[in-house]
Amino acid sequence: xxxxxxxxxxxxxxxxxxxxxxxxxxxxxxxxxxxxxxxxxxxxxxxxxxxxxxxxxxxxxxxxxxxxxxxxxxxxxxxxxxxxxxxxxxxxxxxxxxxxxxxxxxxxxxxxx
Amino acid sequence: xxxxxxxxxxxxxxxxxxxxxxxxxxxxxxxxxxxxxxxxxxxxxxxxxxxxxxxxxxxxxxxxxxxxxxxxxxxxxxxxxxxxxxxxxxxxxxxxxxxxxxxxxxxxxxxxxxxxxxxx
Numbered sequence: 001x002x003x004x005x006x007x008x009x010x011x012x013x014x015x016x017x018x019x020x021x022x023x024x025x026x027x028x029x030x031x032x033x034x035x036x037x038x039x040x041x042x043x044x045x046x047x048x049x050x051x052x053x054x055x056x057x058x059x060x061x062x063x064x065x066x067x068x069x070x071x072x073x074x075x076x077x078x079x080x081x082x083x084x085x086x087x088x089x090x091x092x093x094x095x096x097x098x099x100x101x102x103x104x105x106x107x108x109x110x111x112x113x
Numbered sequence: 114x115x116x117x118x119x120x121x122x123x124x125x126x127x128x129x130x131x132x133x134x135x136x137x138x139x140x141x142x143x144x145x146x147x148x149x150x151x152x153x154x155x156x157x158x159x160x161x162x163x164x165x166x167x168x169x170x171x172x173x174x175x176x177x178x179x180x181x182x183x184x185x186x187x188x189x190x191x192x193x194x195x196x197x198x199x200x201x202x203x204x205x206x207x208x209x210x211x212x213x214x215x216x217x218x219x220x221x222x223x224x225x226x227x228x229x230x231x232x233x
Contacts, residue, residue: 044224
């Protein structure tokens with residue numbers, strides 16, 4: 001079992017829809033959770049960053065962490081064609097300072113105008 | 114502020130040739146990383162460095178070597194390229210955790226735009 005599981009999609013939604021992207025993980029020691037957005041032929045860019053459990057909102061984006069279920073989500077409200085990209089979740093264990101991030105495989109999202 | 118810059122952006126090699134990919138960051142980050150990204154495989158860590166003069170193996174280190182002679186640069190070398198190394202290579206950098214024994218935030222990684230490498 002991979003440490004981080006993410007549905008690769010592709011996911012296609014109409015403009016204005018609410019998008020839900022999810023990852024599950026197996027390592028209960030993970031404390032730091034990130035979402036990266038990657039446009040075609042570009043490097044991943046940090047979108048949201050949360051520590052431990054709870055919600056974090058930034059504009060149209062909301063990140064949720066449920067550590068009891070080992071489940072994280074990214075919600076995009078009022079989705080736009082410019083949100084079309086691959087979204088990667090990533091996480092790490094604060095106790096292992098030299099342990100790099102563990103990434104999901106990414107979910108490809110298309111928002112249709 | 115350039116962030117993380119990768120050189121070259123594209124390259125085609127023949128099997129058995131060697132080459133070096135260069136990563137440079139101007140954010141004074143302690144940590145640097147090399148990943149490869151393949152369809153259906155996601156990002157896989159090749160090697161990483163937690164400081165100048167130090168390197169460590171990641172998930173898929175075979176066939177690659179790295180060097181971190183200067184804090185701002187991290188080089189990835191292919192001594193004898195193989196078709197299985199055809200991929201998109203990403204470099205990333207991040208700050209070091211601060212404070213031993215103190216709960217501190219792990220700074221997220223900043224990525225370059227990748228090097229597309231084809232090996233024939």
